[in-house]
Amino acid sequence: MHSEIAFDAIQVTPDVSGSPITNLSGQALYKRPFKLWSESKGTASFNTTFVFRITPRTDPGGEGLAFILTGHATRPENSEGKWLGISNASTNGSAQNQIVAVEFDTSKSYMEDLSNNHIGVNVNSVYSIKQENLSINLSSGTDIIVKVQYDGKNLSAFVGTQMKAPAIVLPINLPDHLPQKVFVGFSASTGNHTQLNCVRSWEFSGSSVDEHPDLLWVWIMVPVTVLVSGAAFYFSLKRKCGKQEEEEDDPRVEQQIQRSSTAPRKFRLKELKAATENFNSKNELGKGGFGTVYKGFLKNKEVAVKRFSRNSHQRKQDFIAEVTTISNLHHKNLVKLVGWCYEKNELLLAYEFMSNKSLDKLIFCKKSDVENPITLNWETRYGIICGVAQALDYLHNGCEKRVLHRDIKASNILLDSDFNARLGDFGLARIIQLSDQTHHSTKEIAGTPGYMAPESFHTGRAAVETDVYAFGVLVLEVVCGRKPGDQSVNNKYNNGIVDWVWEYYRRQRILDVVDLRLKGVFHKEQTEYALMLALSCCHPNPYQRPSMRIALRVLTGEVDPPVIPIEKPPFVWPATPPVSFSEDLEYPPTGGLLSPPSELIGR
Known part of the structure; x- marks a missing residue:
């Protein structure tokens, strides 16, 4: 049948x-x-x-x-x-x-x-x-x-x-x-x-x-x-690996990149091969669903070369989106794109090199990890949180065209020689063409499990509110030193870091979640405010989340963190807007999740 x-x-x-x-x-x-x-x-x-x-x-x-x-x-x-x-x-x-x-x-x-x-x-x-x-x-x-x-x-x-x-x-x-x-x-x-x-x-x-x-x-x-009757039925789904792309280069890729007036330098493939010693494994900095990053030298300058996997899903769209998005952005807390290459079906990006690599390699390191013995102190961690907040405030509010990052997580936060945070990996980022809109509609949900707002599963939309949710999870990671889905703490962590921290907040013991490697050396009021801000960013109702502008004001001490309920509210969809908002705190971000779809650049 x-x-x-x-x-x-x-x-x-x-x-x-x-x-x-x-x-x-x-x-x-x-x-x-x-x-x-x-x-x-x-x-x-x-x-x-x-x-x-x-x-x-x-x-x-x-x-x-x-x-x-x-x-x-x-x-x-x-x-x-x-x-x-x-x-x-x-x-x-x-x-x-x-x-x-x-x-x-x-x-x-x-x-x-x-x-x-x-x-x-x-x-x-x-x-x-x-x-x-x-x-x-x-x-x-x-x-x-x-x-x-x-x-x-x-x-x-x-x-x-x-x-x-x-x-x-x-x-x-x-x-x-x-x-x-x-x-x-x-x-x-x-x-x-x-x-x-x-x-x-x-x-x-x-x-x-x-x-x-x-x-x-x-x-x-x-x-x-x-x-199903008769025989087993197989879904023909999309995966982050598939058939190898055709070997001929697609001229449309370069055309779309060159349309940008701020497109960075185009490198030849032989230049980036030489810089990385032909993508030698000894120069490998990390891997992800997109591909691999290698350390390289271009005219005695250290760079990080991102090589897109030939099997990565929608590799060309992600490549174009990353080049055209980040080349128009200029902020001290964003990774700088040096150049790009599309030749012989190789998709390559060259970024400035961050000597302290990505945040996840430091914030989650084990005591036995001899390669990463560094334990970030509280001042450094708080500086990283503030740096990411500044980057996101710039993307949401400081650009001519609002940018949704869509993949905020510890592995996408890079640290320079002074441990300043630089937000990177704009492969999933999307520009919103109209300044009065806040979301991007898509048939295919993007992001990383653990960082994704619950409404993403129902709306199929990325929004400023979903970026804010991921930022909240990131703050919890930095303060607690734990991954979103870590389940190693006496089986009390099964529901993720948000539920875990909210439970300690309910019991009026929120500072007990602070990373034990800090050995109690941290600014208690500052830490408590950061945790409460993070929980407000992870509120199940997107209308109750602060904007990144407000989050930044909380972190700089200009305003108190939002008031959050003792018990974590259940997720209900469609979400209900509050009866009234505080004009001073600007809740929620202008436009909201339910505004009409906007004209988009990129996928």
């Missing part, structure tokens, strides 16, 4: 064609496998967030839906009904199944099932090795958001909008049950009773342990019905 696209969804049931939808099963898998573990590099971690909607077509409805990791690219035969598309009567419980599932069960098909509304973790079987009842109604016909995390030791799942505590946590070593390479996606089934299982959006990011790792990052931004 074939699938159909209708009603803004991938419909693979005869709900459209008129055929019966009883006793069906199916799987929807990303077409490329993800390397979960290797003997030399251990086990990968991953995070996935998705929104699903289960709509009963009978009373009661069908069997349920599951997020799965599987070693097989095909669905088991005869896996309809109670088997959830995971196994069948002859294979259930067999290690050959090679499948781990987080099930959202809507039918009490077995005596072992807690109820017809529970979450469970299944290993090679439809019988859950751990399950929990849910207070939220899975079969309500409304959107339900889920976040599943794996840190190499524990599998956790959060259900609902608040996500204050995991609905289920299971210590599990996935390599014991799964092959090195797995497919990720969803399975579902119906029996005599039916329902529609629709995955409306999906984000998956993982730290691959492949020899040449690429960040696996998948977005589905249209509703996807995953009831």
